[in-house]
Amino acid sequence: MSNKKTLMLVMLFFMISFLSKAQYEKDTKFWQVQGTFSGNIATTNTKGAAIFTTDNAIHNLALTFKRAVFTEDFLAKGWLLDYNLQSNSYASNNISSNNNYFHTIKAGYFVDKFKPLNKSLAIYGEIEGKVGYGFRTGNINYTYDYNTYQLEVGVNFGVRYFLKKNLFINGQTSLVNLNLQHSKIGIEQQTNLNLNSIMNVNSLSISIGKTF
Numbered sequence: 001m002s003n004k005k006t007l008m009l010v011m012l013f014f015m016i017s018f019l020s021k022a023q024y025e026k027d028t029k030f031w032q033v034q035g036t037f038s039g040n041i042a043t044t045n046t047k048g049a050a051i052f053t054t055d056n057a058i059h060n061l062a063l064t065f066k067r068a069v070f071t072e073d074f075l076a077k078g079w080l081l082d083y084n085l086q087s088n089s090y091a092s093n094n095i096s097s098n099n100n101y102f103h104t105i106k107a108g109y110f111v112d113k114f115k116p117l118n119k120s121l122a123i124y125g126e127i128e129g130k131v132g133y134g135f136r137t138g139n140i141n142y143t144y145d146y147n148t149y150q151l152e153v154g155v156n157f158g159v160r161y162f163l164k165k166n167l168f169i170n171g172q173t174s175l176v177n178l179n180l181q182h183s184k185i186g187i188e189q190q191t192n193l194n195l196n197s198i199m200n201v202n203s204l205s206i207s208i209g210k211t212f
Helices: 002-022
Strands: 029-047 051-072 075-092 095-116 121-138 146-162 167-185 188-196 205-211
Touching: 029 167, 051 095, 051 205, 075 121, 095 146
Parallel strands: none
Antiparallel strands: 029 051, 029 205, 051 075, 075 095, 095 121, 121 146, 146 167, 167 188, 167 205
16 A cells, blocks of 8 residues: 555656646747836925925836747747836926826847746746837927937846646746946936846736747
């Protein structure tokens, strides 16, 4: 009886190992859609001859599409497209409301390294690089243009969970992100280098995808 139980456990272990590897084996492809959203709303009351109330709301929406192929077991490489929208609205009881929208479009390349924990769950590390272009729209008639050019390199950590055989969800956060941005504001130009260190809460994202 003991030998039968041992044999069954060994067979179960190999089945789980096989299923885990099958989702990350060479030549397997996957796509995923990833999104983040954050926002902040503030209201200020100013007292004087009259009471002025101002509302300022900032929202960020980011969407990323990824497609990759496993070039070897547990190692995937692919490309991505990224769109980020930041909206900034300002309203007051003594002036009309103003709305600004900052758009950023990025394209890049990424490498994922997976470590399956069981047949459904895996952790992974990711290295990605992006180039991007940003511009502004809104209901304000500006007398100058606003454009940005970006170069970004990042290291991410994530968890992948398979809901079904080929359908999965990811949870991911940024560990380190280096962003070089060159801005053109009218005739003025400036360059900024930003480094975001480990576990930036604003970088938490959820994605859904499928292997094929």
